[in-house]
Amino acid sequence: MDKQLVHEKLESLRRCIKRIETKRPQTFQELKNNLDLQDILSVNLERAVQMCVDIGAHIIAKTESKPPETMAKTFDFLAKKQIITESTALAMKKAVGFRNIAVDNYQAVNWEIVFNIC
Numbered sequence: 001m002d003k004q005l006v007h008e009k010l011e012s013l014r015r016c017i018k019r020i021e022t023k024r025p026q027t028f029q030e031l032k033n034n035l036d037l038q039d040i041l042s043v044n045l046e047r048a049v050q051m052c053v054d055i056g057a058h059i060i061a062k063t064e065s066k067p068p069e070t071m072a073k074t075f076d077f078l079a080k081k082q083i084i085t086e087s088t089a090l091a092m093k094k095a096v097g098f099r100n101i102a103v104d105n106y107q108a109v110n111w112e113i114v115f116n117i118c
Helices: 003-023 028-032 035-061 071-080 086-104 111-117
Strands: none
Touching: 003 035, 028 035, 028 111, 035 071, 035 086, 035 111, 071 086
């Protein structure tokens, strides 16, 4: 495994989380009425999820296993190999679902959900 690559991804993940923590509004109303906060939080949540997927994919690539067909299945694989817990896998699969909605705009983003995630 390329430890430097994983380290860089983890640093990017830490930056995203820190940005979310520093910009997290006190109330849902504040988020609902502030387009800049919406952008900052959604982009950093998307990036954080993507970093987790990338790290998982990198771990899987170092095995002789077939790559997962979806981002969510990355976390199923990691749980099956006991690299992460089942509960973490479930949480990450939900995060991938959020990421897909936010990135691909499958449906309108629910800012109350974003507030609760943050």
